[in-house]
Amino acid sequence: MTNLLPDLDPPARLLLGPGPSNVHPRVTRALSAPVVGYLDPAWFTVMDETAALLRQVYGTENRVTFPISGTGTSGMEALLVNLIEPGDKVIVGLNGYFGDRIHQIALRAGADVIPVRALWGQPIDPERVRIALKEHPGVALVAVVHGETSTGVLQPLERLGRIVREHDALLLADCVTTLGGEAVTVDAWLVDAAYSCTQKALGCPPGLSPITVGPRAWAKIERRKTPPQSWYLDLRLLAEYWLGGRAYHHTPPAPMIYALREGLRIVLEEGLQQRSTRHRTNAAALRAGLATFGLPFVAAEDCWLPALTAVQIPDTVDDAAIRTTLRDRYNIEIGGGLGPLRGKAWRIGLMGYGSTAANVLLVLAALEAALAEAGYPIQPGAAVEAAARRLGAPA
Amino acid sequence: MTNLLPDLDPPARLLLGPGPSNVHPRVTRALSAPVVGYLDPAWFTVMDETAALLRQVYGTENRVTFPISGTGTSGMEALLVNLIEPGDKVIVGLNGYFGDRIHQIALRAGADVIPVRALWGQPIDPERVRIALKEHPGVALVAVVHGETSTGVLQPLERLGRIVREHDALLLADCVTTLGGEAVTVDAWLVDAAYSCTQKALGCPPGLSPITVGPRAWAKIERRKTPPQSWYLDLRLLAEYWLGGRAYHHTPPAPMIYALREGLRIVLEEGLQQRSTRHRTNAAALRAGLATFGLPFVAAEDCWLPALTAVQIPDTVDDAAIRTTLRDRYNIEIGGGLGPLRGKAWRIGLMGYGSTAANVLLVLAALEAALAEAGYPIQPGAAVEAAARRLGAPA
Numbered sequence: 001m002t003n004l005l006p007d008l009d010p011p012a013r014l015l016l017g018p019g020p021s022n023v024h025p026r027v028t029r030a031l032s033a034p035v036v037g038y039l040d041p042a043w044f045t046v047m048d049e050t051a052a053l054l055r056q057v058y059g060t061e062n063r064v065t066f067p068i069s070g071t072g073t074s075g076m077e078a079l080l081v082n083l084i085e086p087g088d089k090v091i092v093g094l095n096g097y098f099g100d101r102i103h104q105i106a107l108r109a110g111a112d113v114i115p116v117r118a119l120w121g122q123p124i125d126p127e128r129v130r131i132a133l134k135e136h137p138g139v140a141l142v143a144v145v146h147g148e149t150s151t152g153v154l155q156p157l158e159r160l161g162r163i164v165r166e167h168d169a170l171l172l173a174d175c176v177t178t179l180g181g182e183a184v185t186v187d188a189w190l191v192d193a194a195y196s197c198t199q200k201a202l203g204c205p206p207g208l209s210p211i212t213v214g215p216r217a218w219a220k221i222e223r224r225k226t227p228p229q230s231w232y233l234d235l236r237l238l239a240e241y242w243l244g245g246r247a248y249h250h251t252p253p254a255p256m257i258y259a260l261r262e263g264l265r266i267v268l269e270e271g272l273q274q275r276s277t278r279h280r281t282n283a284a285a286l287r288a289g290l291a292t293f294g295l296p297f298v299a300a301e302d303c304w305l306p307a308l309t310a311v312q313i314p315d316t317v318d319d320a321a322i323r324t325t326l327r328d329r330y331n332i333e334i335g336g337g338l339g340p341l342r343g344k345a346w347r348i349g350l351m352g353y354g355s356t357a358a359n360v361l362l363v364l365a366a367l368e369a370a371l372a373e374a375g376y377p378i379q380p381g382a383a384v385e386a387a388a389r390r391l392g393a394p395a
Numbered sequence: 396m397t398n399l400l401p402d403l404d405p406p407a408r409l410l411l412g413p414g415p416s417n418v419h420p421r422v423t424r425a426l427s428a429p430v431v432g433y434l435d436p437a438w439f440t441v442m443d444e445t446a447a448l449l450r451q452v453y454g455t456e457n458r459v460t461f462p463i464s465g466t467g468t469s470g471m472e473a474l475l476v477n478l479i480e481p482g483d484k485v486i487v488g489l490n491g492y493f494g495d496r497i498h499q500i501a502l503r504a505g506a507d508v509i510p511v512r513a514l515w516g517q518p519i520d521p522e523r524v525r526i527a528l529k530e531h532p533g534v535a536l537v538a539v540v541h542g543e544t545s546t547g548v549l550q551p552l553e554r555l556g557r558i559v560r561e562h563d564a565l566l567l568a569d570c571v572t573t574l575g576g577e578a579v580t581v582d583a584w585l586v587d588a589a590y591s592c593t594q595k596a597l598g599c600p601p602g603l604s605p606i607t608v609g610p611r612a613w614a615k616i617e618r619r620k621t622p623p624q625s626w627y628l629d630l631r632l633l634a635e636y637w638l639g640g641r642a643y644h645h646t647p648p649a650p651m652i653y654a655l656r657e658g659l660r661i662v663l664e665e666g667l668q669q670r671s672t673r674h675r676t677n678a679a680a681l682r683a684g685l686a687t688f689g690l691p692f693v694a695a696e697d698c699w700l701p702a703l704t705a706v707q708i709p710d711t712v713d714d715a716a717i718r719t720t721l722r723d724r725y726n727i728e729i730g731g732g733l734g735p736l737r738g739k740a741w742r743i744g745l746m747g748y749g750s751t752a753a754n755v756l757l758v759l760a761a762l763e764a765a766l767a768e769a770g771y772p773i774q775p776g777a778a779v780e781a782a783a784r785r786l787g788a789p790a
Contacts, residue, residue, distance in 0.1 A: 004660055004663055004664055005444050005447075005448065005656075005660060008425050008428050008441070008653055008656060008657060009428075010429050010430075010431050010437050010438070010441060010649075011429065011431060011435075012655070013429065013431055013432065013435065014430040015430070015431070015432060019646060020430045020431075020432065020433070020646055020649065022430070023429075023430055029427075030403050030422075030426050031426045031427060031650055032423050032427060033404075033405050033409070034404050034405050034406065034407040034408065034417045034418075035405075035417070035418055035594070035600050035601070036405050036408055036410070036415075037408065037410060037412055037415065037728045037730075038405075038415070039731075040722070040728065042405050042406050043405070046403070046405060049400050052400075053400065069465055069466050069467040069469070069602070070464055070469065070627060071464050071645045071646050071647070071648060072645065072646065073626070073627050073645040074464070074627045074643075074645075076625055076627075077625065077627045081624075081625075088665065101626075102625055105626045105627075107627070108622060108623075108624055108626055109624075113736045124471050141661060162646050166691075199430070199646055201642070205430050205648065205649060205650045206430070206646040206647065206648045206649060207464070207602060207648030207650070207651055224452060227503060228503075229476075229503055229504075229624040229625070230472065230476075230503070230624070230625060231468070231472060231473075231496075231499055231500045231503055232465060232468050232469045232472045232500075233626075233627075248733070249468075250466045250468040250469075251414060251415055251466050251467065251592070251594055251601040252466070252599065252601065253466060253601045253602030254405075254415065254600060254601060254652070255426055255600045255602070255650070255651075256602055256648070256650075256651070258403055258405070261400075261403060262403060265399055265400060268399055269399055280707065289632065322528075327435070333431075333435065334714055335432075338643070
């Protein structure tokens with residue numbers, strides 16, 4: 001006899017970690033829409049609509065804008081293996097866990113990687129990129145992380161975009177933790193290619209990586225002498241299906257694309273600027289509350305990422321014990337640290353549907369209770385009070 | 396102002412093409428379960444349960460058995476780029492569109508490909524594989540398609556498995572159109588690695604590729620001198636998350652895995668043998684009905700694939716016009732031909748939840764009406780009658 005297992009019944013957690021964030025109820029409903037065939041005219045309409053919405057949310061007119069059928073890292077890999085030909089010089093910004101990931105994938109694509117480093121918690125200095133571009137003539141690509149989920153750093157892109165353009169290189173931006181929360185403007189910032197995910201500020205479940213590729217980056221892809229190492233992620237083949245003759249490549253994950261379409265609609269209904277303001281307001285209130293605990297933030301003061309706040313864990317407090325209390329007693333998930341910050345930082349996400357004033361108060365109240373129970377000195381009520389005051393202040 | 400588009404409202408088609416097939420209603424419900432974090436203990440339970448169910452459906456005790464976070468082709472690519480090191484000799488069975496796809500991906504992985512061909516509509520002859528293995532000592536891998544969706548051919552694997560094992564090579568099987576419909580028994584057939592999809596006989600939406608890797612194949616992966624070219628599809632990293640220390644790799648697409656878990660549960664509740672019998676009975680009835688139209692089948696008589704029947708289109712009939720009538724008047728999708736069969740064959744799928752006696756009668760009745768309207772000589776009612784007679788006969 002087979003063991004058939006009980007009905008599926010995962011807990012309905014409040015997801016305030018680095019992602020996934022809670023899925024918007026309208027998006028959950030969209031998941032249930034009927035699957036149709038990949039050559040159905042009704043499906044082509046869904047594809048075209050999703051791509052059009054995505055262009056608005058990315059702030060771009062790039063034709064090559066659609067979701068990759070995999071999670072955020074599949075979009076990272078898709079852009080790297082299509083944009084890099086073996087031997088290409090690639091500058092990678094290394095200031096967190098996801099810059100390291102870009103580095104590793106670029107190496108597997110045969111890149112000659114030139115690292116430009118900053119401390120974890122700091123953005124990449126555009127001037128250091130300028131110097132690297134001058135020292136290494138002929139750099140093909142510069143890759144940086146717009147919102148570093150490991151540290152909570154927001155990388156300014158505008159000046160970097162101009163510097164990279166002046167040196168005739170391409171700029172690739174990881175927008176995994178910014179798209180849908182920040183007002184991303186790929187075209188205005190001179191970003192040549194970008195990728196994101198669905199499960200953070202877009203308020204969708206994980207499963208897709210929305211990408212956009214500008215004309216200069218696309219020209220490099222079309223000039224390739226060898227096909228990219230991945231067939232599944234070959235952007236020319238994918239563009240044939242999404243934008244060209246609808247040539248069959250793979251069966252698209254219809255429910256995820258339905259979800260993305262609905263998530264993007266919700267983003268645009270709210271408005272990109274309003275949504276960005278909401279993320280900033282709630283994150284500022286969270287930070288005001290956390291500050292009362294006396295815990296230092298990982299990100300420098302002038303570059304914090306609204307969707308994710310990383311805060312150092314006091315030496316006297318056990319990381320796992322606090323997170324277990326939050327999860328098991330209050331049904332709240334916050335994230336631990338990645339890489340060198342493992343056990344040393346918590347990562348609190350306020351993303352998409354989860355970025356609300358109520359969630360700010362709740363996570364602060366729960367953290368206060370857990371810290372107090374762990375013997376950490378707390379001024380009762382101070383965190384919630386500071387946050388509420390900030391939430392009542394004009395944005 | 397942004398254009399916010401109307402509510403999502405795709406048509407609820409009867410999907411009788413090559414896949415996606417209609418999703419089981421219980422699976423659709425599972426999609427809506429709450430997303431939880433990728434390090435949540437409740438999530439680890441879902442992962443372990445899904446992997447355990449998958450082992451049963453694959454007929455294997457392979458530890459390395461889990462879904463890849465992409466569609467079927469991502470599983471094909473994952474196994475090829477992990478199992479192949481540059482310069483490896485790889486025999487690829489070429490008798491249809493998906494064998495060609497394996498060939499293309501194997502080339503991008505640096506394989507020295509040795510094709511073993513058969514006509515489209517025929518299986519690969521195991522004796523020709525034996526000859527190729529003798530002519531090319533040191534072949535690392537033999538890759539064949541178990542159920543060729545382009546032709547409707549079922550490839551027998553048992554003898555092939557013994558031959559490949561005798562020559563100390565590995566056997567990779569594409570089970571995209573068989574898993575959940577056929578009683579696949581990876582261990583008994585000496586298959587060393589296999590991949591599938593979710594949107595055919597498993598009755599789930601597209602979005603995952605369930606894979607299994609046996610100990611001999613895993614040993615080859617662990618012996619690699621260079622990492623696989625893909626980081627996203629690096630099986631050692633994925634196994635660390637699925638089977639080992641739960642080391643973060645990427646955020647898994649929770650709703651798709653919930654759906655897969657439910658789809659696998661439904662498969663095992665029905666029973667693998669019973670399910671295989673259902674697929675065979677309904678396909679035999681479909682074939683009996685189609686035979687009354689006098690249209691030749693693409694697959695040879697002794698190797699037809701129950702989940703998919705490919706039938707030649709009469710010269711006097713317009714492929715697209717008939718399929719459009721089926722779709723627009725009767726809301727039924729059947730598939731057209733791929734590659735050299737484009738415009739020359741229809742592909743009718745009876746997969747998973749869609750393999751029912753009622754669907755057999757309906758698609759035959761609709762095809763009869765469309766063919767008659769197109770002026771093709773039809774004996775009214777003969778197809779439905781032949782199918783009904785076959786459905787009433789003992790299985």
